[in-house]
Amino acid sequence: MDQPGVAGAGPPPAAHVNVYDEIAGNRWRTWLLVGLFVAIVALLGYVLGYVWFGGNAGLFILPFALGIASISALTSYFAGDKIVLGMSQAHEVSEQQEPQLHHVVEELAIGAGIPKPKIYVIEDSAPNAFATGRDPKHSSVAVTRGLLTKLDRNELQGVIAHELSHVRNFDIRLMLIVAVLLGMAALLSDFIFRSMFWGGRGRDRGRGNPILLIVALVLAILTPIIAQLIQLAVSRQREYMADASGALLTRYPAGLANALRKIAADKEALEVANKATAPLYIANPLHDQPRFLDGLFDTHPPIQERIKRLEAM
Amino acid sequence: MAEAYPQLQAVQEFKDLSENLRDTEDKIQFSRRFYNGQVRDYNTALQTFPTVTLAGIFGFKSSEYFEVEEPSDREVPKVSFTPTA
Numbered sequence: 001m002d003q004p005g006v007a008g009a010g011p012p013p014a015a016h017v018n019v020y021d022e023i024a025g026n027r028w029r030t031w032l033l034v035g036l037f038v039a040i041v042a043l044l045g046y047v048l049g050y051v052w053f054g055g056n057a058g059l060f061i062l063p064f065a066l067g068i069a070s071i072s073a074l075t076s077y078f079a080g081d082k083i084v085l086g087m088s089q090a091h092e093v094s095e096q097q098e099p100q101l102h103h104v105v106e107e108l109a110i111g112a113g114i115p116k117p118k119i120y121v122i123e124d125s126a127p128n129a130f131a132t133g134r135d136p137k138h139s140s141v142a143v144t145r146g147l148l149t150k151l152d153r154n155e156l157q158g159v160i161a162h163e164l165s166h167v168r169n170f171d172i173r174l175m176l177i178v179a180v181l182l183g184m185a186a187l188l189s190d191f192i193f194r195s196m197f198w199g200g201r202g203r204d205r206g207r208g209n210p211i212l213l214i215v216a217l218v219l220a221i222l223t224p225i226i227a228q229l230i231q232l233a234v235s236r237q238r239e240y241m242a243d244a245s246g247a248l249l250t251r252y253p254a255g256l257a258n259a260l261r262k263i264a265a266d267k268e269a270l271e272v273a274n275k276a277t278a279p280l281y282i283a284n285p286l287h288d289q290p291r292f293l294d295g296l297f298d299t300h301p302p303i304q305e306r307i308k309r310l311e312a313m
Numbered sequence: 314m315a316e317a318y319p320q321l322q323a324v325q326e327f328k329d330l331s332e333n334l335r336d337t338e339d340k341i342q343f344s345r346r347f348y349n350g351q352v353r354d355y356n357t358a359l360q361t362f363p364t365v366t367l368a369g370i371f372g373f374k375s376s377e378y379f380e381v382e383e384p385s386d387r388e389v390p391k392v393s394f395t396p397t398a
Contacts, residue, residue: 100332103332103335103336106336106340107336107339107340107343110343110344111343111344111347112347113347
């Protein structure tokens with residue numbers, strides 16, 4: 001810990017990152033993502049309309065596709081945090097119920113210069129945590145019961161500092177929109193597959209361009225994969241960044257390193273987490289089996305590497 | 314203090330007290346750190362291009378870090394109990 005009185009007055013540590021550049025970059029990435037999503041859904045709508053009904057039906061369906069895309073983008077912006085918290089079965093806790101957690105969050109919010117987020121607990125013994133919301137004024141931090149029982153105060157501080165760095169950098173907005181749009185994309189491609197399967201029999205009269213049918217199929221397969229890859233691209237580097245600026249906030253990288261070690265040692269899977277919400281968490285909550293091309297599809301950087309970097313600070 | 318009375322650590326009231334003491338200490342420390350961090354960013358902006366030109370035109374002055382002058386103020390307050398029983 002610092003000497004009282006000279007805290008923060010020293011030269012900036014090597015890990016100092018410019019928050020303002022980060023925020024600007026995230027804003028631009030968010031818009032890019034939303035634009036890309038709307039374009040893909042519109043394209044899907046057009047091609048499907050053509051395949052199903054032929055002729056100009058694609059043009060007729062286009063506004064509907066655009067409408068669906070915009071509505072889901074707006075929903076994820078304004079209500080995404082509620083959806084994610086609801087899906088994770090998190091409940092809000094008062095300061096009387098969880099004084100230490102409230103204290104730690106409030107202290108670090110002061111240190112990060114952001115308003116105190118709302119605090120949620122997930123009743124699950126697997127230790128993990130995430131932050132969500134559309135900006136620091138509308139943000140929430142959720143931790144599991146396991147995190148509260150298994151970590152000491154310094155480790156909890158490390159984890160919360162990591163989460164609040166996500167809040168301050170507007171990572172939470174980007175990740176939230178990605179999470180909801182990813183869910184939406186999965187839903188859409190699922191719908192298309194089903195409709196193709198059923199539609200292929202009754203109306204199999206040689207109508208519809210086979211090339212366009214293939215395009216629709218390819219799009220239906222590619223959309224969730226693209227969405228997933230985008231999600232991974234935006235999430236891995238971000239974890240290192242949040243580790244670094246979290247350590248900068250507490251001036252105690254060992255706290256987060258120890259917490260990550262405990263989280264890694266815990267073999268339980270977090271039951272309320274799923275593919276769409278997994279990237280929000282501080283460490284991968286799924287503990288899924290290694291798959292083909294696993295390195296490419298990891299949502300989180302290897303935890304050992306994160307601990308190593310923290311200890312090198 | 315707690316070292317002298319090991320049984321104290323088990324008492325919930327004592328735990329609450331030490332949690333609150335730590336919370337208060339941390340809040341002061343983090344406020345100071347945030348302030349000094351902002352001063353550092355501001356002073357850096359005053360000396361770097363392109364903001365340095367604007368700062369010169371409008372006469373922005375550099376700020377001072379928050380430092381505790383009195384050595385006695387720097388010390389962590391002592392907490393002590395006189396056993397009543």
